[in-house]
Amino acid sequence: MDLDVFVAAHRAEWDRLDTLLKRQRHLTGAEVDELVTLYQRTATHLSLIQSSAPDPRLTGRLSQLVARARATVTGARRASWRDVTRFLTHVFPAAVYKARHWWVPTALLSAAVAALLGWWIGTHPEVRSTLAAPSELRDLTRPGGQYEAYYSTHPATSFAAQVWTNNAWAAALCLILGVFLGLPVLWILFQNMLNLGIGFGLMSSAGRLDTFLGLVLPHGLLELTAVFVAAGTGMRLGWTVIDPGIRTRRTALAEEGRAALGMAIGLALVLFVSGAIEGFVTPSGLPTWARLTIGILAELAFLAYVYVLGGRAVRAGETGDVDATERSATVPTAA
Template sequence: MDLDVFVSAHAPEWDRLAQLLARRRRTGAEVDELVTLYQRTATHLSVLRSSAPDPQLVGRLTQLVARARSVVTGTRRAAWSDVLSFLTEGFPAAVYRARRWWVPTALLSVAVAALLGWWIGSHPAVRESIAAPEELREMTRPGGQYETYYSSHPATSFAAQVWTNNAQAVALCLVLGAFLCLPVLYILFQNMLNVAVGIGLMTDAGRLDTFLGLILPHGLLELTAVFVAAGTGLRLGWTVIDPGPRTRRTALAEEGRAALGMALGLALVLFVSGAIEGFVTPSSLPTWARITIGVVAETAFLTYVFVLGSRAVRAGDTGDLESGGRSAAQPVAA
C-alpha cells in the first residue's frame, strides 16, 4: 500500500472529523456525519495497523478514533467548562424561556397574598380563627415571635435549615408539575397564605413596616425562586395536557430535563437567599440597608436571567441537556 496516496485520499475526512469533535454543539446532520466519519476512520486505522504501520500516523488516528468513540458511544465526564456553560447559558436560558409562566405566576401570587393579608387584617373573626388574642399579641409585639424568629438560632445553622426547606419546596414544584399542575397550585397557595398571615397580623398590630423590613431582604430572591419553580412546574403540567407538535413523551422528556437543570440552578439561588436570611435579616443593620441588600440581590438575579438568558436563547440554547448527554429522539442510520 502506498502510504502517501492513502493519506492524501483520506486526510480531508480525518480533518473534518477533528473539526466536528471540536464543536460543542452539533446539528442532526453533523451528528450523522460524525458517526459516518468515525466508522470510516476506525477502518482506516485498522488498515494502517495491518498494512503500513507508521507510528506517528497510527498514534494520531488512534487518538482521533478514541475521541470520536467517546462522543458516539459513551458519556463524557463533566468538566469545569460544563459548569460554566450551565451557569452562563443553560440555567439562565431555561429560566428565561419559562418567563411567560413564572412572571404571571409571581404577579398573581403577590396579588393573592396582598388580598388575603388585607382580609385577615380587616376581619377580627379571621384572626381569632388563627390563634387566641393573647397568642397573636405575643407574636406581633415588639420583640415578639415574628422578630425573634430570625435570630432564634445560630446564623449558620438557621441559613442551612432555611435553604433545605426552601429547596424542598422548589423541588416539589418542579417534580409534581407533571401531575396536571394541581400539586403546584397547592404548594404555591400555602406559601402565599403564610406570607398573607404575617401581613394581616402585623398590619392589625400597626407594625407592617417592621414585617416588611424583616421579610424583604431575603424574601424577594427567595419568593422569586419559588415563583420560577412554580411557573416551570405549571408549564411542565401543561405540556402533559398540550404537548404541541411534539409527541407527549418527547415534550415531557425535553421539558423535564430542563426542569431538572433548573432545580440545580435554583438551589444556588436559594443558597444566596438563605445566607441573606441567616446573616442579614437578623443583623443590626438599619432597615433601609437590609432591604437594599435584598433589592440588589433580586436585581442581580433578574438582570442575570434577562440578559444572559435572552442571549443564550437567541443563540439556540433551550436549557436542555447537550446532545451528548441525552438519548436520541429516533434511531440514526450510519
C-alpha cells in the same frame, strides 16, 4: 407498525452491533465504520419503537445497546469546570428566561393573593380570632415577639442552612409534582401565600407592617422569585402533559423534564443566596434601609442575570436542555 416484522427485519443488525461492541478493541477500520453506522441505525430503531410500538423488553435491550455504542463512539466524557461555567452562564439562565411567560404571571397572581389574604385578615378581627387566642396574637406581633425572634433564636449558620434546605425542597417539589397537571404546585403556592398573608395581616393589624416588611423583604424578594420560577416551570411541565404541541408526549416530557432538572440545580444555588441573606442579613443590626437595599440588589442582580445572560443565550440558540450528545436519539417530527 408490526413489531414482529420489524424485529425480524433488523435483529441481524442488532446482533452484529453487539458482536462488534464485544470485540471493539480489535476492530479494523472498516469494522469501526460499520459500528458507527449500526449505532446510528439502532438509535433510530429505538426511537421508532418507543414512539410507535413500545415493548419494555425490546426497548430495554436496544437502550442498553445504544448506550454501549454511544460510549464507544463518543468516548467516555467527564464533567469539567467548562460544563459548570456553561450551565451557569448559558443553560440555567436560558431555561429561566424561556419559562418567563409562566413564572412572571405566577408571581404577579400569587403576590395579589397574598396581599388580598393579608388585607382580609388585617381588617377583619373575626378572622384573626379564628387563627389564635388574643394573647397568642399579641405574643406573635409585639416588639421582640415570635415574628421577630424567629430570625434570631438560632445561630445564623444553622438557621441559613435550615432555611435553604426547606426552600430548596419546596422548589424541587414544585418542579417534580408539576407533571401531575400542575395541581400540586397550585396547592404548594397557596400554602406559601397563605403563610405570607397571615403574617402580613397580623402585623398590619398591630400597626407594625413596616417591621414585618423590613424582616421579610431583604431575603423574601429573591426567595419568592425562586419559588415562583419553580412553580411556573412545574405548571409548564403539567401543561405539556395536556398539550405537547407538535412533539410526541414522550419527547416533550423528556425535554421539559430535563430542563426542569437543570432548573432545580440552578434554583438551589439561588436559594442558597437568599438563605444566606435570611440567616445573616435579616437578623443583623443593620438599619432597615440597608437590609432592604441588599435584598433589592440581590433581586435586581438575579433578574439582570436572567434577562441579559438568559436572553442572549436563547437568541444564540440555547434551549436550556442538556447538550445534544447527551440526549436520547430521536427521529424528526413533522408539523
